Amino acid sequence: MELTLDFTTDKVYDVVIIGAGPAGSSAAIYTARAGLSTLVLYRAEADGALGVTQQIENYPGIRGPISGYELLKLMREHAKAFGAEFVRGKVIATDLLGEIKKVYTIDGREFKGRAVIIASGAMERTNKYKGEEEFLGKGVSYCGVCDAAFFKNRPVAVVGEDDYALEETEFIARFASKIYLVVPSSRIKAPPEMIQEIESHKNIEILLHHRVLEIVGSSLVEGIKVQDVKTKETKLLQVDGVFIFLGGNKPSVDFLMNQVEMTDDHCIVVNEEMMTSVPGVFAAGDVLCTNIKQAVIAAADGVKAALAVDKYLNKKAKITSQW
Numbered sequence: 389m390e391l392t393l394d395f396t397t398d399k400v401y402d403v404v405i406i407g408a409g410p411a412g413s414s415a416a417i418y419t420a421r422a423g424l425s426t427l428v429l430y431r432a433e434a435d436g437a438l439g440v441t442q443q444i445e446n447y448p449g450i451r452g453p454i455s456g457y458e459l460l461k462l463m464r465e466h467a468k469a470f471g472a473e474f475v476r477g478k479v480i481a482t483d484l485l486g487e488i489k490k491v492y493t494i495d496g497r498e499f500k501g502r503a504v505i506i507a508s509g510a511m512e513r514t515n516k517y518k519g520e521e522e523f524l525g526k527g528v529s530y531c532g533v534c535d536a537a538f539f540k541n542r543p544v545a546v547v548g549e550d551d552y553a554l555e556e557t558e559f560i561a562r563f564a565s566k567i568y569l570v571v572p573s574s575r576i577k578a579p580p581e582m583i584q585e586i587e588s589h590k591n592i593e594i595l596l597h598h599r600v601l602e603i604v605g606s607s608l609v610e611g612i613k614v615q616d617v618k619t620k621e622t623k624l625l626q627v628d629g630v631f632i633f634l635g636g637n638k639p640s641v642d643f644l645m646n647q648v649e650m651t652d653d654h655c656i657v658v659n660e661e662m663m664t665s666v667p668g669v670f671a672a673g674d675v676l677c678t679n680i681k682q683a684v685i686a687a688a689d690g691v692k693a694a695l696a697v698d699k700y701l702n703k704k705a706k707i708t709s710q711w
């Protein structure tokens with residue numbers, strides 16, 4: 389389990405796809421197979437709605453049961469076989485209005501594309517913890533790669549419960565003297581081998597089924613109050629930093645910085661060809677808040693967006709099927 393952060397490039401891709409769930413991976417199969425240079429950016433390996441799904445048995449052609457992550461790996465391998473490149477990186481900002489679209493990741497890298505497909509799903513958090521905003525940048529962080537080094541030989545808490553949180557925890561463990569991994573649910577939603585790896589670290593203490601009550605401090609973070617959901621016992625963990633890696637059910641669109649039209653609920657608005665209000669920028673999957681959230685529907689959306697990108701870049705009169 390290693391963060392891949394060394395991939396930088398000046399290349400202008402035909403299409404940059406944000407998200408490697410069923411929508412983004414299926415789009416990549418079609419764009420790459422159409423001969424378009426394709427880069428897929430994604431936040432973590434077993435991430436997104438399908439990535440955290442334990443079992444799926446209704447994806448056409450895959451009788452299952454199979455874990456969502458295993459199904460995702462098949463889709464990604466399929467796209468890679470046609471030449472799509474997959475690169476880890478959490479997208480935090482974009483510049484979409486020009487002819488060349490720019491996409492920025494949290495670790496400071498810039499990627500360029502002539503078209504962009506937004507397929508980042510709908511798993512953003514809606515609620516914040518007490519103290520979270522007050523101490524943001526004063527001990528509260530959402531990025532291990534950016535901030536872990538500030539906590540060298542110091543105790544921190546990580547709040548999270550999936551693959552993404554574990555990968556970040558692994559990275560932070562290179563620096564922190566002690567990590568309390570606070571898991572709000574009763575289990576960690578990640579592949580067993582990843583959980584075992586985290587459990588093998590002597591300086592990581594896992595607190596399963598604990599909810600965060602408050603982040604406390606004076607000018608900087610000094611601790612985090614947590615409660616055991618079963619026993620109701622509360623305790624104050626004395627830490628200098630709190631890293632939060634949790635999901636919710638809001639579309640992941642902060643990086644769009646209001647450049648494309650959205651509904652009041654932050655759902656991206658697209659036309660019948662999956663194009664947003666910005667030419668060359670398309671969207672697919674749960675980020676559209678379709679009323680039926682299913683992997684096969686997200687995948688089909690991704691395919692429609694990919695074919696529309698082909699039409700847009702190759703200035704075709706109409707969308708053509710791929711045979």
Ligand SMILES: Cc1cc2nc3c(=O)[nH]c(=O)nc-3n(C[C@H](O)[C@H](O)[C@H](O)COP(=O)(O)OP(=O)(O)OC[C@H]3O[C@@H](n4cnc5c(N)ncnc54)[C@H](O)[C@@H]3O)c2cc1C
Binds near residue numbers: 406673
């Ligand atoms: C618990 C659960 C069970 C489910 N069970 C089923 C089922 O049995 N059958 C079924 O068909 N569907 C099921 N679904 C629904 C299905 O998983 C979703 O509809 C589908 O995964 C949506 O696909 P997507 O590609 O739009 O988004 P997601 O699968 O959510 O993928 C989003 C992608 O975007 C990336 N991303 C997000 N933000 C960023 C960012 N800032 N920078 C870079 N990358 C980013 C993520 O890393 C991920 O790769 C289930 C969903 C859940 C939550």
